[in-house]
Amino acid sequence: MGAVDTPRRTLRTLDLALRIGETLLANGAGTADVQATMSSICHHLGLRGTYVDVTYVMLTIIHQHDLDEVPLALRRNVQHRETDFEDLTDVDLVVSRLLADEIDLDEARRQIAAISTRGHPRPRWSVIASGGLVGAGIALLIGGDWIVALIAAVAAWLIEVIRHRMARRRLPEFYIQVAGGLCASLLAVGAAALHIPANPSLVISANIVVLLAGLGFIGAIQDALTGYYLTAGARVFEVLLSTVGIIVGVSTGLMAGGMLGVDVANQTSLPALSQLPAVIGGAALAAMAFAHSSYAPWRIIVPVGLIAGPAAGLITAIGNTGLDRSFAAAVGAIAIGVVSYPVSRWGRVPTLVVVVSAIVPMLPGLTIYRSLSQLAEENLSGIFQGITAGGIAVALAAGVIFGEYIAQPLARETRRLERRLAGPRLVGPFRAKSRRRELKHLS
Structure with a gap:
């Protein structure tokens, strides 16, 4: 642990903490985890009494000697960009090495700069292909056959292409979600108009999940549960706005189908127990494809499935x-949360x-589509379906966090500062010194 004895070193330490915090927050880490990690870095490098403030768009760090x-x-303003789990993993590794005294301040700064400027490690075509597999997997999960899975995959591919092109033009996320929802619903309407033997409701439901994937449900609930209500509110509002964009796009497509005389009424039901093999296989495929499209390290993709x-x-x-x-x-x-901790280690x-x-x-695309269909028919039961969808989303996010509370041991070596600032750690250091053997193995 080095002592901070010069203004220049103090600035370099604070800048390192800010850059690490920005990468963590931009890739979906909770506010508690970001704040605890930044504070741990400053404390380890000799800065005592450093104050860290994290909001959804800005990081502030203050030190008074x-x-x-x-x-x-x-x-430092936080630039929200495409999720990159490989960046998240590598930054987490740098933090662990720093806190384990495997590297010093200058080497940590060099590695973080390299991570921030290297770009995505996988070609764009593979990410688009993965998006299609997410759609196909979700279609199998919610009870679709191979024809539904194929159409859902094509729709998801088109959605990924549209989203990428619109994002390059820096259009707001709301309009991107509207375009994605419209694309999915129009393709389903087209398939129904051509009398293709596929359930259009399942196609649309599958691609609603594709559009919901990657939104900050877990981060928002984690922030709310750990007392960071301002940031939680910002994340929840972003999620709601994006979801409204999906609803607007899908509703417009359904309206167009109705004007053309194409019936795309709600024809969905929960998968039966006899469909469990398809449910399990579809969920595994969708999860692995999403992990790949988010640039997760190769070694973790199969375990995710x-x-x-x-x-x-x-x-x-x-x-x-x-x-x-x-x-x-x-x-x-909860089962996912409990199992994910040892698997991630x-x-x-x-x-x-x-x-x-x-x-x-597991995101509630099917329930959201039911809500839209019922509301389009002026059936007020759609309101209750919408509430159910929100309840499912909250249950999923809160459940995985509770699973982490159960699975994540509070070891004696864990820093008192980290225990005070964060609940279950979804990213960031746990026990720096106990990981030296693992870090030497990676080196």
């Missing part, structure tokens, strides 16, 4: 007993990478 000195404050598949089967089995769907989602999510990735990828197939 003595009471009679002017405080030093640095701020092995977690998501049985969890989806468990949720389906509970749902067929007649119990509340939010309860079923919570039970499956084995795979040497932040737990966030595993839980987000595994939870994506």
Whole structure:
């Protein structure tokens, strides 16, 4: 642990903490985890009494060496960009090495700069292809056959292309979601107009999940549960705005189908127990494809599928007993949270990478579509379906976090500062010194 004895070193330490915090927050880490990680870095490098403030768009760090000195404050805007789990993993590894005294301040700064400027490691075509596989997997999960899966995959590919082109033009996320929802619904309407033997409701439902994937459900709930209500409110509002964009796009497509005389009325139902193999396989495929499209390290992609598949089967089995769907989602999510902790330790990735990828197939696309269909028919039951969809989303996010509370041991070596600032750690250091053997193995 080095002592900070010069203004230049103090600035370099604060800048390193800011850059690491920006990468973590931009890739979906919770506010508590970001604040605890930044504070741990400053404390380890000799800065005592450093104040860290995290909002959804800005990081602020303040240090005052003595009471009679002017405080030093640095701020950094957070650039929200495409999720990159490999960046998240590598930054987490740099933090662990720094806190384990494997590297010094200058080497940590060099590695963080390299991570921030290297770009995405996989070609764009593979990410688009993965998006199609997410759509196909979700279609199987919600009870579709191979024709539905194929059409859902084509729709998801088109959605990924449209989203990428619109994002390059820096259009707001709301309009991107509207375009994606419109694309999915129009393709389903077209398939119905051509009398293709595929359930258009399942095609649209599958692609609603594709559009919901990657939104900050887990981060928002984690922030709310850990007391960061301002940032939680910002994340929830962003999620709601994006979801409204999906609803607007899908509703417009359904309206166009109605004007053309194409019937795309709600024809969905929960998968039966006899469809469990397809449910498990579809969930595993969707989770692995999402992990790949989010640039998760190769070593964790298959384990993600092995977690998501049985969890989806468990949720389906509970749902067929007649119990509340939010309860079923919570039970499956808790199972994901409990299993994800040891799997992430084995795979040497932040737990966030595993839980987000595994939870994506369980997002309530089917329930959202039911709500839209019923509201389009002026059936007020659609309001209750919308409330149910929100309940399922909250149950999923809260469930995986509760699973982490159960699975994540509070070891004696854990820093007191980290225990005070964060609940279950989805990203960031746990026990720096105990990981030296693992870090030497990676080197």
